[in-house]
Amino acid sequence: MKNKKMFFMIPYLLWIILFVILPILLILWYSFTDSSNTFTLKNYVEFFRNGTFLKMMLNSFWYAFLITFLTLIISYPAAYFLTKMKNQQLWLLLIILPTWINLLLKAYAFIGILGNDGLVNKFLRLFGIGPVNILFTDFAFIFVATYIEIPFMILPIFNAIKEINPAVIQASEDLGASKWQTFRYVLWPLSRPGVESGVQAIFIPSLSLFMLTRLIGGNRVITLGTAIEEYFMTTMNWNMGATIGVVLIVLMVIVMLITSRKARRKKVDL
Amino acid sequence: MKKVIAAITAILIACAGLWGLAHHLEKSATGGNKQSLIIYNWGDYLDPQLIKKFEKQTGYHVVYETFDSNEAMYTKIKQGGTAYDVTIPSEYMVTKMRKAHLLDRLDQRQIPNMKYIGKSFLHKSFDQNNDYSVPYFWGTLGIVYNDKFIKKGSIKTWNDLWRKKYRHQILLVDSARDAMGMALVSLGYSMNTSSSIKLHLAQTKLNSLGPNIKAIISDEMKMYLVQNEAAIGVTWSGEAHEMMEQNPHLHYVVPKQGSNLWFDNFVIPKTVQNKKAALKFINFMLEPKNAAQNAEYVGYATPNIAAQKLLPKKVSDNRQFYPAQSTLKNLQVFKDLGPKKMQEYNDLFLEFKMYAR
Numbered sequence: 304m305k306n307k308k309m310f311f312m313i314p315y316l317l318w319i320i321l322f323v324i325l326p327i328l329l330i331l332w333y334s335f336t337d338s339s340n341t342f343t344l345k346n347y348v349e350f351f352r353n354g355t356f357l358k359m360m361l362n363s364f365w366y367a368f369l370i371t372f373l374t375l376i377i378s379y380p381a382a383y384f385l386t387k388m389k390n391q392q393l394w395l396l397l398i399i400l401p402t403w404i405n406l407l408l409k410a411y412a413f414i415g416i417l418g419n420d421g422l423v424n425k426f427l428r429l430f431g432i433g434p435v436n437i438l439f440t441d442f443a444f445i446f447v448a449t450y451i452e453i454p455f456m457i458l459p460i461f462n463a464i465k466e467i468n469p470a471v472i473q474a475s476e477d478l479g480a481s482k483w484q485t486f487r488y489v490l491w492p493l494s495r496p497g498v499e500s501g502v503q504a505i506f507i508p509s510l511s512l513f514m515l516t517r518l519i520g521g522n523r524v525i526t527l528g529t530a531i532e533e534y535f536m537t538t539m540n541w542n543m544g545a546t547i548g549v550v551l552i553v554l555m556v557i558v559m560l561i562t563s564r565k566a567r568r569k570k571v572d573l
Numbered sequence: 574m575k576k577v578i579a580a581i582t583a584i585l586i587a588c589a590g591l592w593g594l595a596h597h598l599e600k601s602a603t604g605g606n607k608q609s610l611i612i613y614n615w616g617d618y619l620d621p622q623l624i625k626k627f628e629k630q631t632g633y634h635v636v637y638e639t640f641d642s643n644e645a646m647y648t649k650i651k652q653g654g655t656a657y658d659v660t661i662p663s664e665y666m667v668t669k670m671r672k673a674h675l676l677d678r679l680d681q682r683q684i685p686n687m688k689y690i691g692k693s694f695l696h697k698s699f700d701q702n703n704d705y706s707v708p709y710f711w712g713t714l715g716i717v718y719n720d721k722f723i724k725k726g727s728i729k730t731w732n733d734l735w736r737k738k739y740r741h742q743i744l745l746v747d748s749a750r751d752a753m754g755m756a757l758v759s760l761g762y763s764m765n766t767s768s769s770i771k772l773h774l775a776q777t778k779l780n781s782l783g784p785n786i787k788a789i790i791s792d793e794m795k796m797y798l799v800q801n802e803a804a805i806g807v808t809w810s811g812e813a814h815e816m817m818e819q820n821p822h823l824h825y826v827v828p829k830q831g832s833n834l835w836f837d838n839f840v841i842p843k844t845v846q847n848k849k850a851a852l853k854f855i856n857f858m859l860e861p862k863n864a865a866q867n868a869e870y871v872g873y874a875t876p877n878i879a880a881q882k883l884l885p886k887k888v889s890d891n892r893q894f895y896p897a898q899s900t901l902k903n904l905q906v907f908k909d910l911g912p913k914k915m916q917e918y919n920d921l922f923l924e925f926k927m928y929a930r
Binding site: 338355358359362418419420436438439517518521522523525529530533536537538539540 | 749793801923
């Protein structure tokens with residue numbers, strides 16, 4: 304029986320080794336070598352001494368934070384009211400529906416909407432406001448990124464809130480807690496696992512949103528993803544590119560650790 | 574369970590069948606047939622009528638495959654999976670492929686039609702004696718503007734782009750070498766400058782263009798300029814030609830101070846199987862009548878002087894794509910500066926993208 308189990312593990316193990324472990328090892332290898340394949344720490348020294356990379360790292364962090372924050376602010380109330388709705392399945396479907404459309408297609412649609420002759424500017428023109436430069440701005444980038452990420456935040460929060468026993472909320476109200484107190488001390492802590500998985504699902508990919516910085520941000524928004532592309536594709540300096548990749552992986556691990564540590568503490572709180 | 578197994582088996586059989594079919598098709602297309610010629614070219618960069626004509630004249634069977642970037646082509650040639658006989662890299666890629674020993678020497682006696690190529694297009698730094706390459710088309714880096722927003726003729730030099738009134742109007746090509754080169758020329762330096770001080774000066778100059786720049790993009794620029802989304806674009810003549818066909822308000826200027834002169838060139842890669850046919854094909858394409866027909870189809874500028882004479886006056890006198898001699902002599906071909914300098918160019922450009930707002 305045990306042998307049989309092992310047998311069915313093989314495809315999964317192969318997958319993990321070939322597509323997860325080996326690539327990470329390769330990136331690490333490249334980041335610790337130079338073009339003549341000798342061991343060096345030069346790439347890392349360069350990364351942390353060069354102000355441009357640090358600024359880029361901060362940029363990536365800042366944009367990812369803004370996107371996650373805005374998504375959370377929009378998604379939490381949405382998810383909450385969704386649990387109170389009648390046709391929940393239909394509403395959920397409507398929220399998930401946009402994720403079925405290819406990301407590139409959505410980006411191109413936004414180019415049409417935000418452009419000089421786009422819907423937004425046509426609307427503004429009705430009020431006599433001349434064409435406003437929207438495309439290729441920080442605002443456009445964050446707006447589109449937030450739009451794309453919202454379903455991934457709503458779903459886990461919705462599930463978390465739905466799992467809360469309504470009796471708990473009622474009890475809190477019966478015992479004289481105000482609406483705010485009920486939210487702060489009952490609803491929020493109980494729904495936090497959902498918020499945390501939502502934040503992880505959005506913050507981490509947002510750190511290296513590359514296609515959007517180019518299409519919607521017009522390369523006026525530069526994150527670490529842009530630098531990685533340059534080092535791998537244009538100058539073919541894979542070693543430095545891999546170094547940036549490693550830094551990005553480490554950043555992501557840190558974010559994971561921070562969010563899951565909170566989750567553990569929460570259990571103690573209860 | 575039985576149903577599932579049956580379904581999986583059916584899918585597997587279908588996959589195997591399709592794979593076999595694909596394999597068969599590929600084999601019949603690229604097999605080591607001595608009578609076929611495999612051309613590896615940019616998409617839509619050769620008049621298909623000419624391929625038919627060549628097949629009829631010589632009896633060779635032509636297989637035409639396409640790529641979309643020099644780098645993609647380089648990788649495929651290096652792997653050597655398919656026996657490409659002729660390919661068409663840009664000039665810097667010719668140098669790179671030569672250094673990587675991926676090119677075969679051309680026997681110039683077999684290409685007598687070389688004599689039709691203008692002298693100013695031969696013996697360039699990327700291939701001193703044209704031992705490895707024959708120019709196919711050439712072009713420039715320049716400024717496209719829309720006369721709906723900008724008075725006709727008001728942009729003539731690179732420095733005009735720095736005018737305050739063009740705030741948020743310019744689309745800049747996303748290429749370190751071209752953008753930095755533009756700044757270098759505007760300061761009066763060479764596009765092949767390797768002095769770090771001059772490069773930093775160029776970056777400073779580029780930074781001061783920041784407020785005027787709307788976006789730094791490459792492929793999408795065509796769409797934006799055609800749709801009147803931006804007034805000015807800095808891009809290559811080939812791209813400009815395509816835009817102008819779709820929007821008559823667009824105009825293309827090559828600044829007199831100088832600019833980049835680029836070449837796409839016939840080469841025979843190391844993967845060659847049918848060298849005789851390859852040489853015959855290159856010679857066939859240099860035939861003035863054929864070169865002229867091809868230039869009309871593709872729309873780029875041909876280095877073939879005899880063919881230029883056969884082109885309609887409207888085309889060959891178009892100073893936008895066949896610049897006057899006075900401009901032509903100021904154009905510079907990119908030299909291969911080596912990976913270290915290229916990294917410096919790209920790092921400076923990346924910094925500019927980061928900080929210039």
